[in-house]
Amino acid sequence: MSAMMRGVALPVLRSSLRAPSSKIGGRFGRATWTTQQLGKTAPLATVSSLGIDKATGIKNPTTVHRNLPYPQVFEHEVKHKEGEVTSNGTFCVSTGQFTGRSPKDKYFVKQAPSDSSLDWGKINVGVAPEVFKNIYKKAVKHYNDNVEKMYVFDGYCGTSPKSRKNVRIITELAWQHHFAKNMFIRPESEAEVADFAPDFTIVNACKVVNDDYKELGLNSEVAVVFNVEERLAVITGTWYGGEMKKGIFSMMNYWLPLDGVMAMHCSANKGKNGDTALFFGLSGTGKTTLSADPDRFLIGDDEHGWDDDGIFNFEGGCYAKTINLSHENEPEIYDAIKRDALLENVIIKDNGEPDYTDVSRTENTRVSYPIYHIDNYEPSGMGGHPNSIVFLTCDAFGVLPPVSRLSAGQAMYHFLSGYTAKVAGTERGVTEPTPNFSACFGAAFLTLHPTKYADLLQKKLDTHGTQCFLINTGWTGGGYGVGKRMSIKATRACVNSVLDGSINKTKFTADPVFGFEVPADLPGVPSKVLNPRDAWSDQKSYDATRIKLAGMFKDNFTKFVKPGVTDYTAYGPK
Structure with a gap:
């Protein structure tokens, strides 16, 4: 199957492009680069001005769109026909053949000193440095030979200034830039990231397929490989956005405990008196629903840390399942799906409305949105000790x-x-x-x-x-x-x-x-x-x-x- 067949289908635009954008103001990026939100063009960067050429080997893309404001992200998605616009202005994409993570295709480079800390087994599968170099070289070649414009998100994982990490996400698709912008913590000004130095970089080369995977000893044509020592990961063969989010979460699970900071797959909320609670649970247990309490403030719905100051959200947004979603059973999530949210693999009806009951494409239909789409979110993204x-x-x-x-x-x-x-x-x-x-x-x-x-x-x-x-x-x-x-x-x-x-x-x-x-x-x-x-x-x-x-x-x-x-x-x- 060709790389293009694994991607998104051409869209049908179902609504006016004048759909209202989200409000401006607030903690998690509502006020991000405000003048640009109001219509000015985001400044273009270059691979050399951001140090990408030296850090990654990607040298040839002539246009680099960095931290685009939401209105411009939407314009790029529509212009390049990356998906569909729903009746209320939400953009919807198909992730192609892969509608979920590929856990059997995730690898870590086996080398010192991280090899002594990583828990090797079915979850953390090791590959030789030479295998990483082979896959990464193909990704860089793809960007240098075939990509004229690329997108760079520079932001943070973790609301706690003491414990957060600087993350850089490089993508070829505007909607994947949109996803990163939704899920990670958005910087509040251009000056804030003027001298940005990433602690970790993900190069998303989803169009690259590893036809030689058998020779490399891989499970399939897909490869999501993390190089702890080089602070670099590469994604090939899959378009699914969640690989970027969960990849950084895996790295936080590596870094933070070694520094005495707890990393947790849980949701968190805070009461009016400041009392904090954590909710752990696997899919289907009610973690997202029970933490989205109208009488409490949502800190975050999925990934958190616990340092000496208390609880902090890793993310600047939420990533929720939409199967059988209704306003009656989950009003907070339902109402969060509007302009600037991003639907994945949801079937859109002829009238432009999402059909959350249609699982013909996948049961893992999803939506990502900035956390301020939840009315009672906690602006600081932090809480006290639970x-x-x-x-x-x-x-x-x-x-x-x-x-x-x-x-x-x-x-x-x-x-x-x-x-x-x-x-x-x-x-x-x-x-x-x-x-x-x-x-x-x-x-x-x-x-x-x-x-x-x-x-x-x-x-x-x-x-x-x-x-x-x-x-x-x-x-x-x-x-x-x-x-x-x-x-x-x-x-x-x-x-x-x-x-x-x-x-x-x-x-x-x-x-x-x-x-x-x-x-x-x-x-x-x-x-x-x-x-x-x-x-x-x-x-x-x-x-x-x-x-x-x-x-x-x-x-x-x-x-x-x-x-x-x-x-x-x-x-x-x-």
């Missing part, structure tokens, strides 16, 4: 209670386990609930051994007295097909009791198998639901299912036990 941490799980076995309190050791056990369960019918051949364990609720992005993050989190909990809770948004009264899904009303009541501290005023009993503490009474949650055993009509069946699930936890946890790392086995089920 009062509460919530681990979200969708337990399709119907075993876990709607909420339980964890000791510090139990918190580490469940953090490392990262448990949720797939329901029958979600994948071919899945006929009963299937456990899904993802270390630290983000195994695909961990660059160090998972216990390194657990040890660091343990220290944070001890230092700041943060409480941890496990909340089940899955089934009660039986497993999938017998019981029923927890009501969002009951889950909200559990979350609210954790956030306002009222849960600590009730009595608790210890679960005889898992050991965590289960509240006896909680406003808004039926007592029969609080104790999951009571919710089952066949309690002997519940006991057997609980033992079965406990065994799955124990079997999974054996991989975290090895010489030289902390063993948290004692805090798991008995």
Whole structure:
């Protein structure tokens, strides 16, 4: 298949180009280069003026568009027919053959000194420096031989001035520049980045296909390769925007813990009194929905750090799934999809409206948007040391209670386990609930051994007295097909009791198998639901299912036990 066939289809423009732009003003780039937002042309840079030629070898593109204002990004996307304009002015693109990340095509260059820190295995696959050079050389040649104009985003990953990193994203497509602008933290003036020195650079050469991948020992024609020592990554063969976002997240997971700063795949929000909460959870557990609370301020929906000053967002935007999205079930996200947002792989109806129920292209339809599209966002992107941490799980076995309190050791056990369960019918051949364990609720992005993050989190909990809770948004009264899904009303009541501290005023009993503490009474949650055993009509069946699930936890946890790392086995089920 040719490289061009992997790209986007030619667009059909479905609305006036005079669609209203977002408001100007605010923290995360609303005021970015304001005069340019009002219509002036962004100044052109050159590869030499930005030092790109010396740093990357890319020398020949004659035009470099750097940190384009949103109106100009939109003009470029439309002019070059990179996608479609929806009825309300949102731009929509297709990412071609690849509508999600390619985890089996991500590699790290195996060389000193990083090779002694990286956790090598199925997640972090090593390649020789010569393989990186081969792929990178093809990417540079493509830019020098075929690209007349390129886009450069210079900005930050991390709102904390102490812990943030300078990132540079080089792309050939305007919409990928748009994506980077949405997801990373936008500088507030041209002067701010006049002497910009990137800590890490990604060269996105999505049109380059590695036809010689077998000779190079790669998994496919796609390659996303990180060179820690050269502070450089290259993306080839895939157009999917999330590779850039998650690539930098993987690097933050490498840098920060080595400096004693926690890196986390979680959402975060802040109450009106300044109390901060973190929400960990895999896809489908409610992490984004529950953190987007109209009564609290959203710090961020996906990736955060925890340094000596508190919690800070890695990003300047949000990246949400849109499958079955409606104003009724997720109004904050629905209303955020407007001009300056970027839809990916969403089917557009003949009247120009997105069809979020159409999964004919992919179920992983997405939208990225600047965080200020959420009305109650936290302008600083930071919060204090968290009062509460919530681990979200969708337990399709119907075993876990709607909420339980964890000791510090139990918190580490469940953090490392990262448990949720797939329901029958979600994948071919899945006929009963299937456990899904993802270390630290983000195994695909961990660059160090998972216990390194657990040890660091343990220290944070001890230092700041943060409480941890496990909340089940899955089934009660039986497993999938017998019981029923927890009501969002009951889950909200559990979350609210954790956030306002009222849960600590009730009595608790210890679960005889898992050991965590289960509240006896909680406003808004039926007592029969609080104790999951009571919710089952066949309690002997519940006991057997609980033992079965406990065994799955124990079997999974054996991989975290090895010489030289902390063993948290004692805090798991008995």
